[in-house]
Amino acid sequence: MGMTIAVYRINPETGERTQLREKHTVKPLAVIETDSRLPPCSCPRCVGGIIRLRATLTEVNRRSRGEL
Template structure:
């Protein structure tokens, strides 16, 4: 069963801006059972040295 996702941001004034248009995504077949958050993959975190 596929799902759809649309990413947008909301400004302080309530204005919305679409960051990514609606796209169809497939859910994982098997979810990893963990209480930890996954490691961040954003460009800022990938380039900074860990503290």
């Protein structure tokens, strides 16, 4: 059993319904995902932030060990 969705606009004065998007049916997944975590972000801003964080942590660790 799938899910069907359509988008309508309702005129508040007349109650007339105007269809904005055609009906679309989505088939259910064959295997239900049990993991609710979101995938890691791969945008340049986040990826660049992770690289900077790793570089900063590496530098801090080297300083704490007296390597710099």
